[in-house]
Amino acid sequence: MALAVTASLNSTTIPFADVDPIVNMARQAMYRFAALSFLDPQVGSWDRLNALRVDPLLLGGAALIRSLPEARPLGVGLGESPIEMLDPLLVLERLPNSERALNTQYENTFGLLVSGNGGDVVPDTVTVTLDAPSEAGMYHVLLAGLSGNDPGIALSDWDPADVRFLPVNEDLLVDFQLNDPSFPLTPNFIDLLDANGQHSVTFQVIKGKFFKDKEVSLAFCTLDPNDLSKIRFVAAPIHFDVQ
Numbered sequence: 001m002a003l004a005v006t007a008s009l010n011s012t013t014i015p016f017a018d019v020d021p022i023v024n025m026a027r028q029a030m031y032r033f034a035a036l037s038f039l040d041p042q043v044g045s046w047d048r049l050n051a052l053r054v055d056p057l058l059l060g061g062a063a064l065i066r067s068l069p070e071a072r073p074l075g076v077g078l079g080e081s082p083i084e085m086l087d088p089l090l091v092l093e094r095l096p097n098s099e100r101a102l103n104t105q106y107e108n109t110f111g112l113l114v115s116g117n118g119g120d121v122v123p124d125t126v127t128v129t130l131d132a133p134s135e136a137g138m139y140h141v142l143l144a145g146l147s148g149n150d151p152g153i154a155l156s157d158w159d160p161a162d163v164r165f166l167p168v169n170e171d172l173l174v175d176f177q178l179n180d181p182s183f184p185l186t187p188n189f190i191d192l193l194d195a196n197g198q199h200s201v202t203f204q205v206i207k208g209k210f211f212k213d214k215e216v217s218l219a220f221c222t223l224d225p226n227d228l229s230k231i232r233f234v235a236a237p238i239h240f241d242v243q
Contacts, residue, residue, distance in 0.1 A: 023068070024151075026061030028170050033058055033088055035175030041106050045179075046099040053092050062086055126203040126240060128218060133197040135222040135233050142189040142220035143178075144203060147171040149217050149237045159230050167237040168219045193222070211242040 033052065039045040052058050065071050065086060072083050096102045130140055143153075145168045152165035153174075168174065176183050183189075185204045193199050203218075205211050219237040223230070 023064065025057070026064045029055075029058045029061035030065060030086075030088075031170055031172055032175045032179070033091075035172055035179050037091060038176070039180050041099050041103040046095070046102045049092065049095055052088065058088050062088055124205045126205060127200055128203055129198065129200045130193065130220055130235075131198050132193060132222060132233060132235065135193050136195050136197040137225070138193050138197075138222040138232060139225055139228075140191060140193050140199060140220050140222050142186075142201065142218060143168050143174050144186055144189070144216055144218045145169055145171050145174040146211075146214050146216060147174075148215075149219070149239075152219075155221070155231050155234070162231055164231070164234055166219055166221055166231075166234055168217050192225070205242055214242050215239050216242060 036045055036048055036052075066083055073080075076082055096105060128142065130142065132138075132140075143166065147169040149167040149169065151169070152167040153170050155162040155164045155166060173185075177186050177189060185206065186201070187204075188199075188201045191199055191201070203216070205216075217237055217239045220235045221231045222233040224232055
């Protein structure tokens with residue numbers, strides 16, 4: 001069972017990292033909040049953001065990250081804020097009072113960014129081919145991230161009895177995909193494998209600083225359409241480098 005990409009690939013060897021699980025949960029909560037903040041309001045982000053006003057994991061996670069000495073930067077650059085400003089409530093207090101108002105803000109901001117300099121957002125595409133013959137007809141969930149493979153995402157978050165990890169680390173890019181399956185950079189990353197256990201999808205590599213000189217890690221798992229409570233198969237990760 002393999003995952004193939006029409007790009008230059010090389011094996012990944014990442015030493016095991018001893019990660020504090022509490023700090024890791026705090027970081028994941030902040031990544032998820034950041035990803036949700038950038039989602040198109042038409043996919044329900046306004047309601048989900050409002051629900052986070054009293055979320056103890058998000059608010060406690062932000063407080064924990066603020067207290068870590070290693071989280072404090074050596075300096076603050078132009079347009080950056082000090083670590084004391086890492087407070088989700090500062091964002092939520094400025095949330096418009098309706099989904100319609102948030103959608104207007106979103107279109108005024110991101111619509112102008114896309115149309116203002118079209119040459120900077122024309123993507124290159126990478127074709128990703130999934131191959132798992134024993135998983136024919138199963139759902140696949142393919143995730144791409146920019147933060148390596150170890151320790152990965154604990155599948156116990158989905159099925160408490162599953163001790164495996166999906167070998168891609170949770171970060172902002174991963175959370176965009178998890179929050180919005182129609183995320184434009186990774187269309188069809190959640191879909192059905194065909195009768196041969198295969199499926200090809202495209203990864204949109206936006207030109208600019210976000211992907212430049214980055215390593216993109218990919219891994220996928222499968223689920224039975226008749227039983228979505230358990231992960232069936234977990235593929236080994238691969239990666240490609242963006243120049």
